[in-house]
Amino acid sequence: MTTISTPSGSLDRADGGGLQAVLLDMDGTLVDTEDFWWRAEATLFAELGHPLDEADRAHVVGGPMTRVIDYLVERTGVELSQAELTVLINQRFVDLLADGVPLMPGAERLLNTLDAHGIPAALVSASHRHIIDLVLRSLGAEHFAFTVAGDEVARTKPHPDPYLLAAARLGAEPARCVVVEDAPTGVRAAEAAGCPVIAVPSVARIEPGPGRLVLSSLELVDLDLLRSLVTVRV
Template structure:
């Protein structure tokens, strides 16, 4: 979600900075990059190590509240082409799942702001035992959609997410945003989703699914 569908990473980084500074610490852009695509508790532990004297669950809840408030006041900044691609997938009858390490309430607040039913289901960070880069989130989504994971495409913007997609057995498409995705093993890298359609994703699956299935 964050960085692939919507450009909320700056919101998260701003919330993290304010939280660390409230405890007298410093939080740089490089520090924030460590958290991109990471699991909720893993991120909270990094913030604790930066001086935030709060329980991990409280950190997660606080940051989620902060980002949800920014979404309400500043709006939902969609990544280029993301909304249009989701609409084309819906019109083509292709099922979709939002797989994010954000809390479910955070994910649903973003989904509710999309002006059409963009996703058939949501798998969030508090729905799984093992966060990305573990494949569980994507395997759970495939099971709930009742599809073989090798017939799915994972679209990711973070190294953690790309690793999760590859480990799941899905065809994995990297669309880099804040951090590079080179040399991680993604089946393809696209610079943007802008101008891409459901046909492009079907073509991607056709070109790579046989190879993916053979290596599992």
């Protein structure tokens, strides 16, 4: 997807209260795909003779795929390479996406709100490019200035690189970009980048902390709340 470069001055809106952009995770945050990933992983490993349980699910939520596979190999001892498992899990996940993917409650309203007020949004995911492009058919590519995929950065989440890259592409300051995440891995990435965070946990528990607001649903996120998280930090 084409990226844009926006001078930082154009993001300094008088009505923005310091908010320059919103950076959003995808899986489990905007779209209800975490269950799809889990089904792909759990059914594959069951067929390989290694049933997984809910404790494993908490470990694999939020990606990236390399970390997930490292954990599953260590946990099960399965004798397949990381490359082989990546292909098998991704293909099973793609098959599950064939009929589209449901949006999380409040996701469509949030994206429409950002559109209506001219607040730039970027999608920042640990998923690979071909997965993001599939999901965008349901989510709507028109809502985002650009997307950042996990296979397009040298270090993906939990490293700060994807969020730093997104802020830089927008010409924005990380401290003035609110990140919306669902998993501890993504929260760590956003906080390491210096961004205020709204966490809406999907599977793994996330505790409140400095610069981090934990909510039960995206339906609780509105523009006033997004702006307030930046104004208290600037």
